[in-house]
Amino acid sequence: MTKSLIKPLFLASGLLLSSAFGYAQDNLVNSLKNNQSANSTAGFKFTDIINLENTPVQNQGSSGTCWSYSTNSFLESEMIRMGKKPVVLSQIYSARNAYVEKGINYVRMHGAVTLGDGGALHDVINMYRKYGAVPQINYTGLNYGTKKNKFAEMGAITSAMLEAVVKNANGTLTPNWEKAYAGMIDSYLGEVPKKFDYQGKTYTPQTFAKEVVGIKPDDYIELSSFSDHPFYSKFTLLVPDNWSFDQVSNVPINEITEIIDNALKKGYSVAWATDVSEKSFSYKNGVAYVPAKAAEDMTAEETAAMFSEPKPEMEITQEIRQTAFDNYQTTDDHGMHIVGLAKDQNGREYYIVKNSWGVTNDYKGYLYVTKNYVKYKTTAILLHKGGIPGAISKKLGL
Structure with missing residues (x-):
């Protein structure tokens, strides 16, 4: 398979659009909406096998914050799994704090x-570990009248400021640049609350995380699958948006889906980082798969019928997956949240995936994604260690 026409948009973007490309969010979604069959749901008949409870679908707007929306949705489902009443968490609180840390790292x-x-x-x-958590209602990030995120101007200005700091016109850094940088972010997103009231009680972000959300950060693990590193070891995931140089645990390709299957069966959902710029990913239709025939080899009629009904798929190997990543055919485009498992009328299994582009597609913001697509296009998954099968957990030394 070759890179799609919109692939170059993502190469410097990370999990759905950097600030440099933030303005293109709506155009991207519209292009994916247009990749649809004439009768987009008639040809697929899905039956749920597992459908874990989750919170309402959100809309990230014109911002590249899918990583925050997807993982906060995941944390909300973790609250449900632990028997807690879920709280819609502030995705922009997580993003704001990451932007501050990213700026510091950029200068260093x-x-x-x-x-x-x-x-x-x-x-x-x-x-979450460093700054805690805040309910969305207490920190929306909508600080100047907008109804949806719109980050392009903020990104352009903060990037220019950091570039000026790096050029270092004074010869040495002032003690004020970090405060000025954070203040610029807060002028767009709003100052973070030091204390806030939630359901009749006053919290700080740290006490809210501890007393209400209640997750333990060390209980979670991030994994991927690449053949240029030893399996069952850790390595630094070399994608542009791993600005913190975090390491992930490496497992063989088939164990990615084995882990997800086991997690779902045990009631654990999974945060998923992936590539959505393939022609076989259709937001509008709510379906993603890996065609047996490459998109560039299809006739116009075959292209138009890509989502008319279930089609044969390419079998994905470790080599095919690695080659796509090495050739930039797989990039870290987007983050979503795997919340269940379903099958189509032919018995093929799909993961039920929660997106963060609102509820405008055929499945009200959800998609059905084949296991082959997940094997092929996953850049990372994150889940509770309890969701990993015992044999794999032992190999990982957990």
Whole structure:
């Protein structure tokens, strides 16, 4: 398979659009909406096998914050799994804190790391550990009258500021640049609350995380699958938006889906980082798969019928997966949340995936994604260690 026409948009973007490309969010979604069959749901008959309870679908707007929306949705489902009443968490609180940390890292690295809205699944866990959590109603990030996120102007200005700091016109850094940088972010997103009231009780972000959300960051693990590193070891995931240089645990390709299957059966959902710029990913239709025939080899009629009914798929191997990543055919485009398992009328299994582009597609913001697509296009998954099968957990030394 070859890169799609919109693939170059993502190469510096991270999990759905950096600030440099934030303005293109709506155009991207519209292009994916247009990739649809004439009768987009008639040809697929899905039956749920597992459908874990989760919170309402959100809309990230014109911001590259899918990593924060998907992983906060995951944390909300963790609250449900633990028997707690879920709280819709502030995705922009996580993002705001990551932007501050990313800026500090950018200056320390003399500007030699990625900037922008993009991030990784582990960023939410890392920000939760350091900064706690806040309900969405207490920190929306909508600070100047907008109804949806719109981050392009903020990204352009903060990037320019950091570039000026790196150029260091004074010869040495002032003690004020970090405060000025954070203040610029807060002028767009709003100052973070030091204390806030929630359901009749006053919290700080740290006490809210501990007393209400209640997750333990060390209970979570991020994994991927690449043949250029030893399996069952850790390595630094070399994608642009891993600005913190976090490491992930490496497992063989078939164990990615084995882990997800086991987690879902045990009641654990999974945060998922992936590539959505393939022609066989249709937001409008709510379906993603890997065609047996490459998209560029299809006739116009075959292309138009890609989502008319279930089609044969390419079998994915470790080599095919690795080659796609090495050739930039698989990039870290987007983050979503795997909440269940379903099958079509032919018995093929699909993961039920919660997206963060609102409820405008055929499945009200959800998609059905084949296991082959997940094997092929996953850049990372994040889940509770309890969701990993015992044999794999032992190999990983957990």
